Amino acid sequence: MKKLFLAVIVFIFATAFAIQQPATGLKAAIARGKTVYENTCLACHQPDGSGVPNMNPPLVKTKWVLGDKKALAKIVLKGLQGGEIDIDGDKFHNPMPPLESVLSDQEIADVLTYVRNSFGNKASLVTVAEVKALRAKLK
Amino acid sequence: MKNILLLACTVIAVTAFGNDTTRLNPSSKRQALKEEAPAITLPSGFNSTVVTTGLGKARHLTVAANGDVFVKLERLKDGKGIIRLHDTNNDGKADEISGFGNYTGTGIIIKNGYLYASSDKEVFRYKINEKDGKVDTASEQKIVTGLVAANQHQTKSLALDNDGNIYVNIGAPSNCCQVQDRLKGSPGQDPCPILEKAGGIWQFKADKTNQSYAEGVRYATGIRNVMGLDWNNQVNELYAMQHGRDMLFQFWPEMFTQKEGAENPAEELFKITKGADCGWPYCYYDNDKQQKLNCPEYGGDRKKDDRCADKTKSIMQFPGHLAPNALLFYTGNNFPPKYRNGAFIAFHGSWNRAPEPQAGFFVVFVPFKDGMPAGKWEVFADGFSGFKAGASTGKAQYRPCGLAQGPDGALYISDDNKGMIWKVTYTAN
Numbered sequence: 170m171k172k173l174f175l176a177v178i179v180f181i182f183a184t185a186f187a188i189q190q191p192a193t194g195l196k197a198a199i200a201r202g203k204t205v206y207e208n209t210c211l212a213c214h215q216p217d218g219s220g221v222p223n224m225n226p227p228l229v230k231t232k233w234v235l236g237d238k239k240a241l242a243k244i245v246l247k248g249l250q251g252g253e254i255d256i257d258g259d260k261f262h263n264p265m266p267p268l269e270s271v272l273s274d275q276e277i278a279d280v281l282t283y284v285r286n287s288f289g290n291k292a293s294l295v296t297v298a299e300v301k302a303l304r305a306k307l308k
Numbered sequence: 309m310k311n312i313l314l315l316a317c318t319v320i321a322v323t324a325f326g327n328d329t330t331r332l333n334p335s336s337k338r339q340a341l342k343e344e345a346p347a348i349t350l351p352s353g354f355n356s357t358v359v360t361t362g363l364g365k366a367r368h369l370t371v372a373a374n375g376d377v378f379v380k381l382e383r384l385k386d387g388k389g390i391i392r393l394h395d396t397n398n399d400g401k402a403d404e405i406s407g408f409g410n411y412t413g414t415g416i417i418i419k420n421g422y423l424y425a426s427s428d429k430e431v432f433r434y435k436i437n438e439k440d441g442k443v444d445t446a447s448e449q450k451i452v453t454g455l456v457a458a459n460q461h462q463t464k465s466l467a468l469d470n471d472g473n474i475y476v477n478i479g480a481p482s483n484c485c486q487v488q489d490r491l492k493g494s495p496g497q498d499p500c501p502i503l504e505k506a507g508g509i510w511q512f513k514a515d516k517t518n519q520s521y522a523e524g525v526r527y528a529t530g531i532r533n534v535m536g537l538d539w540n541n542q543v544n545e546l547y548a549m550q551h552g553r554d555m556l557f558q559f560w561p562e563m564f565t566q567k568e569g570a571e572n573p574a575e576e577l578f579k580i581t582k583g584a585d586c587g588w589p590y591c592y593y594d595n596d597k598q599q600k601l602n603c604p605e606y607g608g609d610r611k612k613d614d615r616c617a618d619k620t621k622s623i624m625q626f627p628g629h630l631a632p633n634a635l636l637f638y639t640g641n642n643f644p645p646k647y648r649n650g651a652f653i654a655f656h657g658s659w660n661r662a663p664e665p666q667a668g669f670f671v672v673f674v675p676f677k678d679g680m681p682a683g684k685w686e687v688f689a690d691g692f693s694g695f696k697a698g699a700s701t702g703k704a705q706y707r708p709c710g711l712a713q714g715p716d717g718a719l720y721i722s723d724d725n726k727g728m729i730w731k732v733t734y735t736a737n
Contacts, residue, residue, distance in 0.1 A: 209492075212558045212660060219702040221659040222725065223365075223382075227702065251459030258383070262459045266491035 195282065195294050202283025205276045210284075213263065218288030226254050226261045229288045238281070238295050242303050245277050274300040328442045329392045329406035332385065348730065349691045353644075356689075356730045357400035359720070360393055363727025367414040368465065368634060368710040369720055370423070376441030377402070377712070377729065379722060380416040380425055382463075389413065390425055393729065394441060400731045408434075408445045414535070415466035415476070419514070424474065426464035428457035431476060431512070451513075452476060454520040456506040460489075461533035467546060469539050474514040475546055476524075479533035480507035484553045484605050485589035492559045496605030500589050503529050507588055509537070509548065509580060528584040530591075530619065535656075536635030542649045543679030546580040549632035549653060550622075553592055553603070554660040560604045570664035571595050575632050576622035577651070579679065587619035595625060624681045629658035630668035633709045637676070640717025643734045650676045653685075654708035654721065657693060659701045666701050669693035671708050671721060689721060689732065 213225040220227035228234050233241055233254070248267035252260050272280070278297045285292035348356055365382035372378065377393040385391060388407025396403040415426035423436040423443060431452035435444040451474065455464065461479025468474050482489050485500035500507070505521060508529035512519045527546070536549035557569020564572060573592035578584070590606045591613075593599070600616040602608030607615070626632070634654040638647050650673055657669035671689040675682045694705035710722035719732040 207663075211662060212555065215659070215700045215702065216663050217700050219700045221701045222707075224659060260459075262462065264459065264489050266488060266494075268491075271492060 195286070198279050198282040198294055199286055201276075202279035202281070203287075205272065205280035206283050206287075209268065209272065210280065213265070218284070220261075223259070224261055224263050225265075226256055226259075227288075228284050228290070230290055231256065234284055234290055235292050238293075238299055239303055241281055242277060242295065242300050243307065245272070245281065246300075246304060246307060269304065274304060328445065329390075329408045330388065331404070331406045332388065332391070347691060348689050350689055350732060353736065354732055354734050356732050359395070359400060359729040359731050360402040360405065361726055361728040363391055363729070365412075365724045366391075366709065366722040366727040366729060367463070367724055368416050369712045369722045369729065370416050370418050371712050371714045371720060372418055372423075372436060372441045373438035373715050374441045375715055377714075377720060378416055378418070378423060378425075379710075379727075379729065380413055381727075382412050382414060382724065384410065384412060385727075389427075390416065390423075392441065392443070400733075402729075408443060409448075414463035417466045417468060419468040422514075424451070424466055424468070424514070426466055426476070428462040428464060429453065429455050431464065431466065431474065433514075449517050451515075451517060452519050452524070455510075456481065461506075461551070463535060465535050465537040467537045467539045468514055469546070470541070470544065472514050473511050475509055475511055475527060475537060475539070477509050477531070477534035477537055477548065478506045479551075480588065482507075482532075482589070483555060484532075484603055486605060490555065492555075496589060496603065498590075498606060502589075507531060509534065509546070511582075525582075527582055528578075528580045528586065528620075530585040530588045531578070532588040535633045536653055538635045538637050538651075540637045540649075540679055541639065542637070545679060547635060547637070547651070548578050548580050549635050550576045550578065550586065550588070551631060552576065552628060553589070554629070556592075556604070563604060563610055567664060568596060570628060570658075570661040572628045574622070574625035574628065575630050575655075577624040577626075577632075577635075577653075577674070577681075578620060578622050580620075584620040585618075586622070587616055591616035591619055593622060593625055595628065598625075624674060624685065626653075626655075626672075626685065627667065629660045631656035631658060634711040636711040636713060636719075638713060638719070640713050640719075642717025643719070646675060647673065650674055651681075652688065652711050652719065654711050656707050656709055656724075657701060657704055662700070665698055666693075666695075666704075669695070669704055669707060671711070689730075692723065 218228040246269040249265040251264040274297045277300045278295045281295040369379045379391040390409040391407045393402035394404040411427040413427040422433045424433045435447040458481030460481045480502045486494040488494040511525040511527040533551040534548045552573040557564045602612045602615045633656040636652045655668035658666045669692045672685045673688040674685045692706040706723035707725045709724040712720040721730045
């Protein structure tokens with residue numbers, strides 16, 4: 170009887186947790202991603218993601234931030250030379266460093282989830298599995 | 309009928325300008341007038357007039373003897389990269405706006421009947437009649453070609469001496485010569501191979517065509533990037549403002565606090581003699597220690613200075629990351645005597661101070677005596693950014709980028725955010 174009770178309780182908790190999972194998962198990922206952003210991206214892309222004219226592009230509703238997650242994660246893994254991004258004819262002169270040796274799959278997933286859900290952006294989360302698969306493919 | 313009228317107008321316009329600069333679409337002028345002039349702040353007795361606005365990325369500028377202002381653009385306006393502003397009724401505002409040159413760039417300067425202008429890889433010159441401001445656009449000559457211009461620090465500033473030489477800065481396409489630029493933990497290359505063709509100031513002949521590295525002289529080295537470059541005619545020497553390196557706090561948090569990373573390194577003013585080595589990438593000027601020290605990428609610990617003992621010392625230092633985009637020695641008579649032969653510096657405004665508040669976005673004045681600073685620097689013109697505290701660089705309304713002196717001793721300031729040009733004059737009492 171006791172065992173059954175325990176099982177029921179566990180079941181209820183598990184179900185509740187499972188249902189809640191996406192929401193808390195997203196929230197937790199955003200919170201972790203914020204820390205990664207502050208340590209690694211903020212200097213160039215600025216606290217509000219508005220970037221620096223002519224130097225570093227904004228992360229506000231750009232087609233890279235909101236678009237194909239593979240292309241987005243590739244930018245973080247492999248970096249850019251500078252001058253590769255064009256936003257309404259504006260180019261950006263700094264390079265973006267390749268961060269594959271600095272950030273883990275988890276950190277990249279988190280920071281991109283944070284960016285895609287901050288600065289006025291709203292988009293789906295990026296999973297560790299997606300980053301992991303891409304990293305392996307780009308090796 | 310309308311068509312004939314239009315045709316007649318076109319013919320008149322073309323005749324009036326001939327081989328000269330091409331009149332720009334008048335709609336751009338109307339649009340320009342819509343924009344409100346911001347009240348930039350100046351010391352008492354000084355006034356500013358908005359010459360024009362809406363030029364977009366207005367970089368450096370220069371003024372002909374007749375008062376026509378020439379502005380170099382980093383983004384073409386109506387297909388033109390050099391804009392001529394003519395004031396017909398002497399009220400300080402441009403009434404005729406024309407242009408020429410189909411390339412973008414930053415540097416522009418007039419000397420001895422020629423207007424020199426730079427793209428990011430080349431320097432051109434044109435015959436100019438300074439009495440009426442007319443440019444013979446067909447006289448274009450390519451003076452210098454094939455200069456390093458990667459994406460970073462790509463702009464070329466210009467200065468001319470009195471012996472027929474032109475000086476061109478070639479910025480290093482790098483922050484501090486790491487193996488992988490701007491990547492935390494990547495080591496500094498030693499020696500830095502970039503210095504061979506960039507990270508310095510090169511001297512060329514002002515009147516020879518198609519010169520490149522083989523024909524030029526590396527006049528000074530170890531300078532990361534310069535935009536403020538001017539020849540001081542009083543002492544006959546070259547001066548330059550270096551843009552100091554970025555990312556000290558981000559890469560070396562064990563050595564620099566967030567605040568120290570915002571204040572360091574100094575933006576440095578150099579008096580550049582031939583053969584000078586100002587120390588980049590091995591050295592930086594530490595504003596807290598008031599010393600030139602080894603960069604952390606080159607064994608620095610905020611104490612060691614063995615790489616820097618033999619390097620040229622700067623003659624004045626400014627807070628970190630303010631981005632000095634123009635330098636001008638004032639030789640006019642309009643401003644009070646204390647300004648004569650002193651230096652104006654336009655600071656474009658910082659970005660690598662975040663998350664500390666951004667700073668700069670002003671024009672400062674440095675008093676000089678016999679070619680050396682003779683007092684503290686002071687803010688001369690301010691209020692360009694329109695910032696309340698804590699705003700991001702991208703929110704700045706205007707960003708000072710170029711300086712020039714008019715024949716009447718007025719100071720001109722350009723903004724490369726919206727393309728506003730101010731004329732600053734002094735009226736006694």
